[in-house]
């Protein structure tokens with residue numbers, strides 16, 4: 472007997488261009504490619520050829536255009552969330568939906584007199600941004616976002632030495648090779664149902680990866696990949712995991728002695744294939760914990776979600792803002808508020824910006840100052856109502 476296992480279907484490659492018109496600030500231009508997949512009560516369509524519950528994939532394509540025309544979403548993640556919700560809310564036979572959106576970067580053209588042209592755009596990079604947003608009918612969103620084809624190269628601080636050797640090893644140590652790769656990064660949001668500024672997170676992740684790539688004293692692709700992922704996890708608290716793929720696009724020095732010339736490490740031959748291929752997933756749970764907090768709203772006995780939190784350290788008599796800024800999640804928590812390399816014994820303060828959470832409260836913001844004796848994990852919560860607050864050293 473044959474039985475139908477997991478199945479899903481949908482539309483792939485729905486291409487959408489969206490122009491948002493603004494006579495004052497100039498237009499915006501988005502190019503998205505969308506894939507919609509649904510699962511649910513569809514076994515009879517496979518077994519009996521019964522199409523009565525089958526939402527045509529052609530209708531799914533139309534739904535993409537319809538939701539695109541109505542949405543106020545700026546980010547691909549928020550658009551994908553709306554599309555998932557629309558499909559689940561309008562079709563009772565759907566048990567779960569997932570939407571993938573890929574976005575190509577078009578930016579305003581800058582003309583030769585250095586002004587941003589309001590209605591002309593250029594695609595200056597091959598880089599693609601993407602997201603996959605999923606939700607079961609009775610469950611929470613999960614969101615994995617990323618970018619691919621981010622081409623980078625470094626010509627210094629890159630070696631590969633002291634590697635394992637056997638009888639077939641011909642590679643020699645190199646202390647001054649080139650390191651070129653096309654980065655693919657995929658990260659998972661910890662609490663995808665909370666309000667997240669997805670574009671800001673993507674920007675922080677992208678620039679964090681590139682900062683590390685530039686300055687890292689690389690012993691290998693593996694070594695730099697890990698440093699990039701760790702740095703990003705420490706600075707972007709809304710993500711719980713990052714997966715990086717970094718092919719090693721070899722550039723081999725050309726032997727110029729055949730032509731009576733010396734190669735001063737300047738002339739290389741790029742090799743497409745074969746190439747090295749390095750992948751690794753780094754999870755937050757395997758990392759050192761630093762400072763965490765949570766806010767409990769005592770007026771209703773519930774966690775206070777989406778409250779902006781920042782941390783400062785007293786260094787040489789001045790308060791220095793830490794690079795990690797966070798909003799509390801739906802459990803009222805904010806984790807890893809300080810990057811591990813900055814977490815040390817000293818005087819610290821957490822500033823909770825509660826004005827928007829409690830607009831009629833007495834305190835627009837609360838600052839909690841405390842001293843740490845070491846770089847162990849500290850948990851400093853805030854218990855809050857409209858007219859009072861308290862705190863304690865938690866664990």
Ligand SMILES: O=c1[nH]c(=O)c2[nH]c(=O)[nH]c2[nH]1
Nearest residue numbers: 631642690691692693719747
């Ligand atoms: O950074 C590298 N990692 C490797 O695993 C490897 N293997 C190799 O031949 N060259 C390199 N380079």
